[in-house]
Amino acid sequence: MTDKLLEIQNIYKKFYLYSSRLRRLFNALGLCSKGSKTQEIQALKDITFDLAKGECLGIIGPNGAGKSTLLKIISGCMVPTDGNVIQRGRILSLLELSAGFNLSLTGRENIFQSGKLLGYSIEELDRAIESIEAFADIGKFFDLPIKLYSSGMFARLGFSMYSHLPCEIFIIDETFAVGDIFFIQKCFLKLEDLMKQGQSILLVTHDMNAISKFCQRAMLINEGALEYIGDPKQAISQYYHLERSGKRVDDSKSNKNDPELQEQITQEMFPWPETSESCDMNSLGLRNANYFKVISFYCCDQNLKSCNSFHPGEKLLVFYEVEIVKFIGVPIGSIAIWNEKNISIYGKSTYQTKEANKKPLQSGQRLRFMHEITLSIAEGVYTIELGMAGIPEETLGQLDVMSDEMVHSQIIPDAVTNKATAFSVMFGSTRNIENSHHGLVNLKSSIKTYISNKE
Amino acid sequence: MSGYQNHTNYFEYIISAGKDHLKHKFLDSAGGLFWAVFNPLFQIILFSLVFSNIFMPEKTGLNSFDAPYVVYLCIALVPWLIFSESVYESTNAIMDNGYYLKKMPLPTWIFVAKCNLAFFIYSCIGWICVLVFSFIMGVQPTLWWLISPFILLLFQLLAFGITLITSVLNVFIKDTSHGTALLLQLIFWSMPLVYYVNIVPLILRTIIDYHPVYIYLNALRSLIIKGECPSPLLLLACVVIPFVLIWIGISLQKHMEKDVRDII
Numbered sequence: 001m002t003d004k005l006l007e008i009q010n011i012y013k014k015f016y017l018y019s020s021r022l023r024r025l026f027n028a029l030g031l032c033s034k035g036s037k038t039q040e041i042q043a044l045k046d047i048t049f050d051l052a053k054g055e056c057l058g059i060i061g062p063n064g065a066g067k068s069t070l071l072k073i074i075s076g077c078m079v080p081t082d083g084n085v086i087q088r089g090r091i092l093s094l095l096e097l098s099a100g101f102n103l104s105l106t107g108r109e110n111i112f113q114s115g116k117l118l119g120y121s122i123e124e125l126d127r128a129i130e131s132i133e134a135f136a137d138i139g140k141f142f143d144l145p146i147k148l149y150s151s152g153m154f155a156r157l158g159f160s161m162y163s164h165l166p167c168e169i170f171i172i173d174e175t176f177a178v179g180d181i182f183f184i185q186k187c188f189l190k191l192e193d194l195m196k197q198g199q200s201i202l203l204v205t206h207d208m209n210a211i212s213k214f215c216q217r218a219m220l221i222n223e224g225a226l227e228y229i230g231d232p233k234q235a236i237s238q239y240y241h242l243e244r245s246g247k248r249v250d251d252s253k254s255n256k257n258d259p260e261l262q263e264q265i266t267q268e269m270f271p272w273p274e275t276s277e278s279c280d281m282n283s284l285g286l287r288n289a290n291y292f293k294v295i296s297f298y299c300c301d302q303n304l305k306s307c308n309s310f311h312p313g314e315k316l317l318v319f320y321e322v323e324i325v326k327f328i329g330v331p332i333g334s335i336a337i338w339n340e341k342n343i344s345i346y347g348k349s350t351y352q353t354k355e356a357n358k359k360p361l362q363s364g365q366r367l368r369f370m371h372e373i374t375l376s377i378a379e380g381v382y383t384i385e386l387g388m389a390g391i392p393e394e395t396l397g398q399l400d401v402m403s404d405e406m407v408h409s410q411i412i413p414d415a416v417t418n419k420a421t422a423f424s425v426m427f428g429s430t431r432n433i434e435n436s437h438h439g440l441v442n443l444k445s446s447i448k449t450y451i452s453n454k455e
Numbered sequence: 456m457s458g459y460q461n462h463t464n465y466f467e468y469i470i471s472a473g474k475d476h477l478k479h480k481f482l483d484s485a486g487g488l489f490w491a492v493f494n495p496l497f498q499i500i501l502f503s504l505v506f507s508n509i510f511m512p513e514k515t516g517l518n519s520f521d522a523p524y525v526v527y528l529c530i531a532l533v534p535w536l537i538f539s540e541s542v543y544e545s546t547n548a549i550m551d552n553g554y555y556l557k558k559m560p561l562p563t564w565i566f567v568a569k570c571n572l573a574f575f576i577y578s579c580i581g582w583i584c585v586l587v588f589s590f591i592m593g594v595q596p597t598l599w600w601l602i603s604p605f606i607l608l609l610f611q612l613l614a615f616g617i618t619l620i621t622s623v624l625n626v627f628i629k630d631t632s633h634g635t636a637l638l639l640q641l642i643f644w645s646m647p648l649v650y651y652v653n654i655v656p657l658i659l660r661t662i663i664d665y666h667p668v669y670i671y672l673n674a675l676r677s678l679i680i681k682g683e684c685p686s687p688l689l690l691l692a693c694v695v696i697p698f699v700l701i702w703i704g705i706s707l708q709k710h711m712e713k714d715v716r717d718i719i
Contacts, residue, residue, distance in 0.1 A: 015717060025627035028714040076560025079713040095558045102554070104479055113475070116468045117559055 004088070005168050005200045006051035006074070011083035013044040013069055013224075043069045044080070044224045051169065056191070056201040058215035058232055060208070060239050066224040067204045071095060071173050074202070089168025092118065094158055103147040107138065107157050110146060120165060128164045135190070136160035137183075156183060163190050170194060171202045188214065208236045209379055209426040212309065233309050240308035240422045270368055273304040273319055289415035291328040292388045295321040295366065299384065299421045308423040310375050313436065316423065318371040318384060324361045328390025328412055331361055333369045336385040337377075344385075345377060345441055351391055351399065351407075360393050376442030381424045387416040465565050473572030495536045495581065502528055502649045522680045526592045530679050531648045531672040533581045534607060538614050538668075539639045541574035545618035546625050546632045553719045563715055564708050567622050568615065575611040582607055589679055597682035603675055610671040612697035619704020626715050642668055665689075667696055 017039035018024040026032040044066045051057050059067050072078035074085055075093035101110045111132055115125040133142050136156045141149060146157065162170065172191075191201060191214060203215060211218050211232050218235035220228040220242070228238050298319040301307035310316060318335050333356075336347035350356035350369065361367060395410040436442050503525045545567050549556070552566040582604065590596060625631035646669040652660060663669055670692055674685040684690070708715075 021627050021629075024714065024718075025624070028627065028711045072557075075558075077556065077558060078716050091560075093558065093560075105475070109475070113468075113472065114555075114559070116471065117555065117561055122467075 003053045004050045005053050006088070006091075006202075007084075007086040008047055008049050008070075008074065009084040009086065011044055011047040011070070011073060011085070012042075012081045013066070013073060013078070014081045015041040015043055017041065042224055044073070047083070047221070047224075047226050049219060049226065049229055051200045051202065053168075053200055054195060054198045055217070056195055056203060056215045058211035058218035058235070059202065059204045059221060060206070060211060060218060060235060061221035061227075062239075062242065065221045067221055068095070068173055069224075070221065071171055071202065071204060075171060087169065090119070090166070091169045091171060092162050092165060092167040093171040093173070094162040095171070095173045101146055101154070101157070104145055106145055107136070107142040107149075108133070110157070111161050114161065115165065118165070124166070132160045132164045135164060135186070152180060152183070159187055159190075163187075163194065167199065169200045169202065171204075173204045174206070208239070208309070208381060208424045211236060212424075212426050236424065237306070237308045240424070241306075271304065271370060272368065273298045273300050273306065273317075289325075289388065291324065291326045291390060291412075291414045292331070293323045293325050294386075294388075295323055297321075297386065297420055299423060308421065310423060310425050311427065312375060312377065312379065312425055314375055316373045316375050318373070318386075319369065320386060321366055321368045322388060323366045324363045326363055327360070328414065329360045329392045330358060330390060330396055331367055332389040332391055332411065333367075333371075334387040334389070335371045335373070336387070337373070338383045338385060339440070340381050345382075346373070347385075349387075349389070351396060351411075358393070358396050375425050376436055377425055378440045379424075379426050381422060383422045384420045385416065386420040387413070389413045465562070469565055469568045469572055472569040473576065476569060476573035477576055492584075495533055498536060499525070499529055499532060502532065506649055522589075522594055523592050526589050526594055526680065527651075527676065528649060529585050529588060530676050531646075533585050534578060534610060534675060535643065535646075535648055535672060537574055537578040537581055538610060539643065541571060541578075541611065541614045542618055542621070542639060543632065543636055544574070545570040545614065546621040546635045548618065549622045549626055549715065549719070556716065556719050562708070563623070563712065564619060564705060567618050567704075571611055571615040571618065574614070575608065578607055578611060579604065586679070594680060595682070597678075599678040599682050599684060602684070603678050606671055606674050606678065606693065609693045609697055612701065613668070613671065616697045616700025616704050619701060620707055623704075623707050623711055623715060626711075626718050645669075646672065648672065665692070667692075 016024075016027075018027065019038050023032060047066075047070060049057070059070070061067050069078065071093060072095065073080045074087075075091060075095065076085075077093070077095070102113060105113060108129070111129060112122070112125055115128075116122070120128075136142060136153075138149075138153050138156055141153055142157075146154070149157070159172075162172075188210070191203075195201060195214075201214075203210065205211065215232045217230060218232035219226060220235045220238050222242055227242070228235050296319070298306060298317075299308060300317045300319060301310065302315040302317065304317065307316075320333065322331065322333070324331065330351075332350050334347060334349035336344055338344050348371070356369075357367060390412040391407075391410055395407065399407060506524065506528070548566040548570045549563050555561060555566070556563065586596075586600060586603075621631055621635055645663075646666055647655060647663060652663060655663060664673070670685070670689050674689060674693060677683045677685050685693075
């Protein structure tokens with residue numbers, strides 16, 4: 001007896017576009033030739049994977065990658081063009097928020113209506129209704145038509161219903177995006193509980209922390225194809241690389257750096273990532289760059305391995321190399337970190353440190369930068385901004401006596417990109433992480449205490 | 456494939472959802488049941504005024520049924536009005552329930568069935584009113600009256616068969632529901648519901664006798680007013696036509712399910 005509850009075998013899905021609906025109808029009736037299809041969209045290509053009992057498998061990928069189509073096929077809401085879905089147990093799919101609810105019915109009526117449609121008996125629904133109501137925690141709204149609900153209430157009702165009905169495989173698609181933080185926490189606790197009970201979970205989300213925390217494996221889908229399946233951290237890292245470069249990841253190709261560049265790297269004493277994947281320079285997009293050309297850009301962990309997923313307190317190393325195209329004085333490189341809400345939480349330029357180059361460079365010369373940042377920041381997803389500028393050598397020598405405004409007036413800005421790459425900071429399963437502060441960033445601070453016993 | 460549910464659950468759903476459909480259709484509006492009764496009543500009054508007082512058909516000797524015109528009218532018009540509304544609404548059943556179909560692995564036909572069941576319940580209530588009214592108007596009840604609900608059921612199954620087909624077509628061509636409304640008007644006037652069959656040219660009367668929709672309404676009139684059973688051939692047609700249409704409709708729904716789900 002296999003412990004695989006779900007086997008997805010070579011799933012293909014094509015959508016066809018027709019010149020008219022009438023033509024589509026004739027085609028569906030088998031009255032049209034194959035040539036009548038005007039356009040073919042390959043939504044899924046040869047997807048094969050399985051899901052073991054009690055396993056949580058995360059599915060990530062950019063928008064339009066085919067995640068929801070895959071879930072709809074697994075749920076039976078869509079028919080694949082080719083391939084098989086073998087299920088051993090009841091599947092419950094919470095696909096998006098409204099979960100197949102009728103707006104004119106109350107929350108309670110919808111539970112019974114949808115429950116019956118999903119194949120549950122009245123007795124089963126009667127048994128579950130109290131716990132569903134308690135978990136949803138929407139008060140009197142439970143007995144009001146759901147057209148009056150907010151999106152958060154929809155999420156509460158949907159998740160509450162689906163998570164309290166018995167099933168072997170639970171599919172969740174993007175339901176954590178709405179709802180307040182307390183509800184999200186409650187949902188994750190419930191998911192943990194379900195996994196302990198042996199339920200298998202397929203989780204589609206853009207919340208990389210959730211993937212990292214809850215999934216034993218994660219799969220990355222891009223342009224309908226399975227790019228990677230395995231370690232969640234690796235899947236997340238590949239996802240960020242994909243998001244930033246806008247291209248498909250191919251390890252065998254992306255690890256082949258320019259041999260000439262590799263030779264130079266080993267000759268330098270300056271630490272430099274040897275096998276990491278550099279970002280695609282074209283997509284890095286330094287806007288209005290007249291003085292610089294970015295040769296390479298790496299986002300690494302402290303082992304100089306390409307990495308986009310960190311734990312709080314870990315070191316992020318940003319490496320980049322530029323070539324001077326036109327003389328601009330002393331080149332300045334700066335890195336800024338922005339959070340999901342587009343708030344800059346950190347920024348530093350080379351002129352603000354003593355160790356960086358202080359000499360002007362001529363055109364054709366190259367300069368490498370290594371920016372080491374201790375990530376004493378909150379969990380979340382961040383983007384890195386790379387900026388390049390120049391400053392006269394004389395100004396650098398007078399920084400101590402110049403005001404900020406004066407320094408800024410001397411800087412010749414050249415180019416900036418606000419999406420060099422993205423990374424996430426999340427708590428790991430080992431919990432071996434820095435616990436240095438609360439809040440967004442760990443500010444330079446000190447705490448002193450004094451025992452003031454009453455004399 | 457994934458569909459895990461069995462048909463017993465679907466039937467449970469169809470029955471409860473059919474009742475809910477009626478409840479929300481009539482009881483949730485401010486006028487409640489008033490509108491459910493008023494609409495057909497208004498049409499009956501209107502047709503009665505126009506045809507019995509203006510054209511005075513009883514005096515022309517055209518009435519082959521020994522009953523007041525208003526009874527003659529009601530027996531066919533009430534089931535027809537509910538039938539036509541049922542066909543119109545059920546044609547939209549798949550599109551109207553897209554929110555279920557997008558997110559649950561359900562067969563499309565259950566929504567058509569639910570809608571038709573709701574109208575069958577509505578039709579039964581309407582029919583009881585018609586029988587009571589006929590009795591008040593002096594029509595003597597016979598044992599044949601007991602057969603009439605079965606004709607009514609077959610009539611609703613005819614609507615189910617038709618709408619299994621039109622509901623799928625409506626997914627592909629949105630104009631289907633508009634076309635259906637137009638066709639229902641044509642069918643209405645092609646049958647002697649508000650006029651007497653005797654005013655129709657003789658050559659057309661034979662066609663009307665085998666009119667696939669009128670055979671049910673004519674059967675109801677024969678049972679209630681004349682106290683006669685329709686011919687076995689017509690009864691056979693009343694049974695066979697709906698089931699053939701249902702078979703075609705279910706086959707069509709299965710055949711086109713993949714495309715229907717892609718479109719929805």
